[in-house]
Amino acid sequence: MADAPILGGGTLQLDDAVFGVEFNGPLVHQNVRHELNARRQGTSSTKTRGLVSGGGAKPWRQKGTGRARAGSSRSPIWTGGGTVFGPQPRHFTFKVNRKEKRAALRSALSLQALRGSIAGLNVTGYDVPSTKGAVATLAGWDADTGKKGTTLLVLAAGEEQVALSFRNIPKVNVLPADGIGVADVVGARRLLLTEAAVVELVARATGDGSTANTTTATEA
Known part of the structure; x- marks a missing residue:
């Protein structure tokens, strides 16, 4: 003893x-990951184009303005538009x-x-x-x-x-x-x-x- x-x-x-x-070592590493992941809040969140307000009307007509086509001001390429593939609330835990x-x-x-x-x-x-x-x-x-x-x-x-x-x-x-x-x-x-x-x-x-x-x- x-x-x-x-x-x-x-x-x-x-x-x-x-x-x-x-x-x-591998078992300890797995448990350390498990514990540290459980401490993560996972509350990061972004708005997709479906969650951004506005954008109901087409910004301008399809042809004749000399500008690129646009269907909604909620498009990700617009300032203030939605985010593509941004973080969403989730949990990082896994079972041990x-x-x-x-x-x-x-x-x-x-x-x-x-x-x-x-x-x-x-x-x-x-x-x-x-x-x-x-x-x-x-x-x-x-x-x-x-x-x-x-x-x-x-x-x-x-x-x-x-x-x-x-x-x-x-x-x-x-x-x-x-x-x-x-x-x-x-x-x-x-x-x-x-x-x-x-x-x-x-x-x-x-x-x-x-x-x-x-x-x-x-x-x-």
């Missing part, structure tokens, strides 16, 4: 069934089944574990919001690993108070364990997880509602 250091002391055990599987989503999440988490870019967070020190303390915690992690980058802090239900300390720090994203996607995990340089968040992630990635004995923390 893999493990990750807990910032401030201790070790967080990670379930190999979720954090120790082989990376599946549940097993594929779980497998992709396991693959993304395993990649972070393989890189050694996962650490645990002891939430007991954040009963009172303290951005200064959160910055110091991350600075200590930077000093230990020599690496910086976007940090994704994953919290479990009931740990919203911890988010108040980290949410205003640049390059730190705070998300609940039941709300993160494969794109969030892949897009982060490193993951900061609470023990309860790991339990919820294991439950999500395995599809097992029972989260007992999935992780343990060992004090240093």
